[in-house]
Amino acid sequence: MPTIFWRFISKFIQNSVVPSLQLRLKTNSKMTQRTLMSYFSSKNSIENIKPVTNNKLVETSPEELEVSKSSPIKTYGKRKKNSHLFSDSSDEESNYNKKTCENNSPSKEKSPIKEQLYSTNKDNNKSTDKNKELDQSNINSKINETPEMKLLQNSTNNIVSDHSMSTEMYYDPTKKSYHPINDAFWSQNQETPYCALTKTLLCIEEVSARLKIIEILSNYFRSVIVLSPKDLLPSVYLCLNKVAPDYTGLELGIAETTLMKAIVQTTGRSMAQVKSDVNKTGDLGIVAEKSKSNQRTMFKPSRLTVKGVFEKLKEISEMTGHAVLAKKVDKIQSMFIACQDSEARFLMRSLAGKLRIGLAEQSVLQALALACTLTPPSLNYPPEIINISKEMNEEKFKKLYDEKSLILKTTYCESPNLDAIIPIILEKGVDALPENCKLTPGVPLKPMLAHPTKGVHEVLDRFDGLKFTCEWKYDGERAQIHLTEDGNTYIFSRNQENNTSKYPDILNRLNLVKGPNVQSFVMDSEAVAWDKEKKKIMPFQILSTRKRKNANEEDIKVQVCVFMFDLLYLNGEPLVKRPFWERRKLLKENFIEVEEQFLFATSLDTITMEEVQDFLEESIKGNCEGLMVKTLEEDATYEIAKRSRNWLKLKKDYLDGVGDTIDVVVLGGYLGRGKRTGTYGGFLLACYDPESEEYQSICKIGTGFTDEDLQNHTEFFKEHVIERPRSYYRYDQSHEPDHWFETIQVWEIKCADLSLSPVHRAALGIVDPEKGISLRFPRFLRIRDDKTIEQSTSAQQIAELYYSQVQIMNQGSTNTNKEDFY
Numbered sequence: 001m002p003t004i005f006w007r008f009i010s011k012f013i014q015n016s017v018v019p020s021l022q023l024r025l026k027t028n029s030k031m032t033q034r035t036l037m038s039y040f041s042s043k044n045s046i047e048n049i050k051p052v053t054n055n056k057l058v059e060t061s062p063e064e065l066e067v068s069k070s071s072p073i074k075t076y077g078k079r080k081k082n083s084h085l086f087s088d089s090s091d092e093e094s095n096y097n098k099k100t101c102e103n104n105s106p107s108k109e110k111s112p113i114k115e116q117l118y119s120t121n122k123d124n125n126k127s128t129d130k131n132k133e134l135d136q137s138n139i140n141s142k143i144n145e146t147p148e149m150k151l152l153q154n155s156t157n158n159i160v161s162d163h164s165m166s167t168e169m170y171y172d173p174t175k176k177s178y179h180p181i182n183d184a185f186w187s188q189n190q191e192t193p194y195c196a197l198t199k200t201l202l203c204i205e206e207v208s209a210r211l212k213i214i215e216i217l218s219n220y221f222r223s224v225i226v227l228s229p230k231d232l233l234p235s236v237y238l239c240l241n242k243v244a245p246d247y248t249g250l251e252l253g254i255a256e257t258t259l260m261k262a263i264v265q266t267t268g269r270s271m272a273q274v275k276s277d278v279n280k281t282g283d284l285g286i287v288a289e290k291s292k293s294n295q296r297t298m299f300k301p302s303r304l305t306v307k308g309v310f311e312k313l314k315e316i317s318e319m320t321g322h323a324v325l326a327k328k329v330d331k332i333q334s335m336f337i338a339c340q341d342s343e344a345r346f347l348m349r350s351l352a353g354k355l356r357i358g359l360a361e362q363s364v365l366q367a368l369a370l371a372c373t374l375t376p377p378s379l380n381y382p383p384e385i386i387n388i389s390k391e392m393n394e395e396k397f398k399k400l401y402d403e404k405s406l407i408l409k410t411t412y413c414e415s416p417n418l419d420a421i422i423p424i425i426l427e428k429g430v431d432a433l434p435e436n437c438k439l440t441p442g443v444p445l446k447p448m449l450a451h452p453t454k455g456v457h458e459v460l461d462r463f464d465g466l467k468f469t470c471e472w473k474y475d476g477e478r479a480q481i482h483l484t485e486d487g488n489t490y491i492f493s494r495n496q497e498n499n500t501s502k503y504p505d506i507l508n509r510l511n512l513v514k515g516p517n518v519q520s521f522v523m524d525s526e527a528v529a530w531d532k533e534k535k536k537i538m539p540f541q542i543l544s545t546r547k548r549k550n551a552n553e554e555d556i557k558v559q560v561c562v563f564m565f566d567l568l569y570l571n572g573e574p575l576v577k578r579p580f581w582e583r584r585k586l587l588k589e590n591f592i593e594v595e596e597q598f599l600f601a602t603s604l605d606t607i608t609m610e611e612v613q614d615f616l617e618e619s620i621k622g623n624c625e626g627l628m629v630k631t632l633e634e635d636a637t638y639e640i641a642k643r644s645r646n647w648l649k650l651k652k653d654y655l656d657g658v659g660d661t662i663d664v665v666v667l668g669g670y671l672g673r674g675k676r677t678g679t680y681g682g683f684l685l686a687c688y689d690p691e692s693e694e695y696q697s698i699c700k701i702g703t704g705f706t707d708e709d710l711q712n713h714t715e716f717f718k719e720h721v722i723e724r725p726r727s728y729y730r731y732d733q734s735h736e737p738d739h740w741f742e743t744i745q746v747w748e749i750k751c752a753d754l755s756l757s758p759v760h761r762a763a764l765g766i767v768d769p770e771k772g773i774s775l776r777f778p779r780f781l782r783i784r785d786d787k788t789i790e791q792s793t794s795a796q797q798i799a800e801l802y803y804s805q806v807q808i809m810n811q812g813s814t815n816t817n818k819e820d821f822y
C-alpha cells in the first residue's frame, strides 16, 4: 500500500481521531483497542503504537520492541512432523511458515508488537455478546462518521471497509474455556467468514495430538452451530474436503497445473517461479498463500464466506462440457483474488483435494459430536446451554459425549449422507439421528471390515468358547447390491463408489435371484471373475481387466459370479442390528442361488482347529484368499463404526510369512540394469501415516514382478514423475530412487517379516524413537485399484504387525491392537 496512505493514517490518529477515541476508550477499553488496532496494526508507520492499561495509545521504544521480539510465541502440543514444509528451502520461507495460529493476523509479516497486543487483549477478553456487538457497531459507526474517515474511505477505495476485521485477528479456537459467542468474531445470522474456518485449520495444522485437534475444531463448530447454523453443513464438508457424499461421485481434485495457472494469472508471477516454489515446498497451498501475500491490491474484494466458498467448490466439481477448464480457472481465480492470509493456502488445498493437516474423517465426526454435546443445537438464540460440561462432573460428561459420538458415527456409517444428517442435528439434536437417518437402499453404507489374524491358533484364541462360522474369502471386488422400493438397482464398491454401470450383467440377473416376497434389499457380496469352461473362480487380476464404467453387457468378456454373504436390509427394514446368524438365515430364505452366477459363500460352522485348517486348505484350492471367520453369537451385529472383532480374516499367506498382506504406496523407482534396462528394476515403497500425513519409506522392492508388470509400471509411473520428493516423504538419503513419483498407486505386497531399521522410516517413533520398521524380502502381488492412497496400511498398523510378530516369537499373548476403526 502506498506510503502516503500510511502517513495519512499516522497523522490522522495523532491529530484528530485519537482524542475522540480516547474518550471512548475510557468507557470501553477492550473493543475500542481492538477496533483501532485492527485498522492500523498492520503497517510499520503505526507499529510504534500500543495500548497500555491506562487505555492510552503510547509510543513503544525500540528496546521494548526488542524485548517483545524475543518473547516466546505460544504453541499447542508438539509441532507436527510435516509442518516444516519449507525444510529444504530458504530461511525467509521457513519463517513464513512458522507463523502460529495466534499470529495469523491480517498483516503479512509477523509483528512483535501485535503479539504483545494480542496477549494483553486475550487475557482480558470478558465482554459479553451483547456488549460486543454494541461496542463494535458503536465504534465502527463513530469512526466512520468522522469526516476524516469518510475522506479516507473514499480516497482509498474501500481499503478499510471491512469492519469484521476488528476482532478477526484475535480469533482463537484453541482457547481453553472457549465461549461460542463471545470468542467468535462474527455475529448471529451473519454468514460465517471463511477465515474463521481457515484460522481454525491453521491452528489444527500446528497440533499433532488428536484430542487437541478435535477440541479446536469442535470450538469452531460450536460457534457455527450457535451463530450461523446454516453454515454447519458447508463447514463440515470443507473439513472433510468433500462437496457431496462419496457415492455421488462428485469430487474436487483439480490438477496441480490448472491451479498453478490460476495462481499465475491472478498474481502476475511467472509459471516458472510458481513451479519452482511448488517443487521446493511440495505444497501448492503454501505457494498460493505466499504468492498472494507478496501481491499488493488497492481494491479489496468482499471477504469470502464459508457458504460462498463451498458453493463455488461444488459448482466447480459439477462443471462438465465444452471449455470446462477455462471456466473452472475463472471460478478459481474469482475466489483466489478475494483470499487473505491463510485462506489462499486452504482454498488451494481444497481444490487440489487434500487439506493435508491430518484431519481424518473420524476426527471431524468426533469434533462434531463434541460440539453438539458441549453446546447442544437449539432453535433459540442464545441457546439454553453454552457449555454443558460446566453442569456435570467429568465422568458424566464423558459418558454423554461417548453416547453422542457413537450415535453420530453409527448413523454416518449406515447412511453417509451429511445433507440429511446435519439438518436433523440442528433441528432435533443428535439423539434424533437413528430415527431420522436410517440405512436406505440407494445410499451405500460403509462396509464392515475384518480383523487380520496370523493363523488358526489366533482364531481359536479369539473365538474361544464362542460359536462361529468360516466362509471362503473370495478374491474379487466387494459388491454392495441395492434394490430400492421403487425398483432402482445399484452396486457400490467397498469405498461407496457407484459401480452400477460396471456390472449390468449382475443387475440383469437380480430378478432370478430375489425371492417372490422381496421388494427392497441391500446385500453384501463379492463379485469374482468366473471361468465358464473350467467352472472355476479366476484370480482378481482377471476381474480387474473389466471396463470400469458404462459397460455393455454384450461386450463383456470376463464373466462374474457373485458370492452372497450378508443381508443388511430387507423390505423396508434395516437388519444391521440383528445378529449375523439371523441375517444369514434371512439371506438364504429370500434369495435363490443361480448356478455360476449367484451363489451363497461356501461356509462351515465348526469349532475344531483341524476342521478350520482343512477348510482353509480347501478354500485355497478353490482359488480363494483364505477364510473369513464370523461369530454367530447374539451380539454379532453388523458393526461398522468400530473395527470389529466379530469378523476375522485368515489368509493363506500366513503360512509363509506375515499373516496379512500389506498395502503400500509407491514413492519412487530405481532404473533397471542388465535384463531390466529400459524399465524400472526396483521401487521405493512407503506406508502412510494419517497422523502426520507423511509417507514413510518401508522397503525397496524388486521381486514378484513379471517382465510385463515392470513394463506396465514403467509406462504408468512415467506420467507421474516429479522433480523432487515432496516435503512429506520420509526416507533416508541412502535409498534415494532415480525418479520420484507422485503418490498415486497402492500395491499389495507380501513379506517374510518386519524388522527394526535404521534407514527406513515406517512407524518411526511408535515402536522405537529412532528406528523405523522395514519389510524383509518383500514381494509384489498386485496393484490395489480399489484402495485410495490413504487406505493403504497405516504406520500404526505396521507397528501392530511388528508387535504381533514379536509376541508370537516370544509366545506372548498381550493384545496390542487397540485401534478403533471409527
Ligand code: AMP
Residues within 6 Å of the ligand: 447, 449, 450, 471, 472, 473, 474, 475, 476, 477, 478, 479, 494, 526, 565, 601, 628, 649
Ligand atoms: P481385506 O480387503 O483383505 O481387508 O478383506 C476384506 C474383504 O474381503 C471384504 O471387503 C470383501 O470384499 C472380501 N470378502 C471376500 N469374501 C468374503 C466373505 N465371505 N465375507 C466378507 N468379506 C469377504
